[in-house]
Amino acid sequence: MFEVLIGQSPGFEALIRSARLVAATDVTVLIVGETGTGKELLAQALQQCSLRAAKPFVTLNCAALPASVAESELFGHRRGAFTGAVSDFSGRLETADGGTLFLDEINSLPVPVQAKLLRFLDSGEIQPIGARSPQRVDVRIIAATNANLHDKIESGDFRRDLYYRLSVVPLEIPPLRDRxxxxxxxLHHFMRHFAQAHGIPPAVFDRGAIRRLSAYPWPGNIRELRNFCERLAILMAGRVIEEKDLPEETLRSGARAMPLFTLPDEGFELERMEVDFIRQALQRTNGNRTRAAKLLGLTRDQLNYRIQKYGID
Incomplete structure (x- = not known):
């Protein structure tokens, strides 16, 4: 279910809300996201929360298919259809009948096979290679891509009409660096998970390590973070992980600074926020302006100017 998709950032929560609504329907979905963001996990959650939950969930990684066998893998073939076809073969669409077919890396599907997939989406019919007539199958399609399909369309590598047919509802998973x-x-979830999985005492991160890892861009997204946690869970079992214990790649200068404050989608009043922070600082320091200015990262003169500007008592 969607509980396995962990996150509370605004963009991620908006994604999950949309996905819950989509799951209850039979609409075709296109999941967009960088490598390692969890596209297949989201597809599984969509299927498990759908009316097809008890039916097959079949996956096909289009990038792993040689062009010569892509059509057969997707639509199947009949005995004698080509050299080596010694028996009938049910393709993924036929195997998924009644359930869901997840087409990962749909951007890698050969263009000739894209035309046949489009026909299936329009008619609900497939025609295995060598078959004399088409047959109907009832399959929901969930596709995923880590590529920009608009660029693929412009280069002639992806059909525009298939894109529109697949992206009835697009769901974009934000990269981890934006979450x-x-x-x-x-980090906490995976460290607990791997400690339990390997039967070892859990390791924990101190605040310095957390800050450093939060600033790291995680180019491999969730997949990279998961593998990172499994490594440290084993090597640092039962210990407190400090910044000095982190692997070199997480300390490289390319790590970006995380924002101290995330701007709400609806915006906010900057002046009102500044007044509120000043009042909080003065209250916390019992009116001591020197200490309040230090809390706010200001000089005493800068704080006095803002107090006069806003008429703060």
Missing amino acids: GSDVELL
């Missing part, structure tokens, strides 16, 4: 505090949530 703010979700990094910390995922």
Whole structure:
């Protein structure tokens, strides 16, 4: 279910809300996201929350298919259809009848096979290679891509009409670098998970390590973070992981600084926020302006100017 998709950042929560609505329907879905963001996990959650939950969930990685066998893998073939076809073969669409077919890396599907997939989406019919007539199958399609399909369309590598047919409802998974505090949530989750899985005492991160890992861009997204946690869970079992214990790649200068504050989608009043922070600082320091200015990262003169500007008592 969707509970396995962990995160509370605004963009990720918006994605899950949309996915829950889509799951209850039979609409075709296109999942877009960088490598390692969890596209197949989202596809599985969509299927498990659908009316097809008890039916087959079949996957096909289009990037792993040689062009010469792609059509047969998807649509099947009949005995004698070509050299080596010694028996009938049910393709993935026929195997998924009644359920869901997840087409991962759909951008890698050969263009001639894209035409046949489009025909299936329009008619619900497939015609295995060597078959004399088409047959109907009832399959929901969920596709995923880590590539920009608009660029693929412009280069002639992806059919525009198939794109529109697949992206009835597009769901875009944000990369981990744009998910703010979700990094910390995922770190704690995976460290507990691997400690239990390997039967070892859990390791924990101190605040310095958390800050450093939250600033790391995670180019491999969830997959990279998961593998990272399994490694440290084993090597640092039962210990507190400090910043000095982190692998070199997480300390490289390419790590970006995380924002201290995430701008709400609806925006906010900057002046009102500044007044509120000043009042909080003065209250916390019992009116001591020197200490309040230090809390706010200001000089005393800068704080006095803002107090006069806003008429703060």
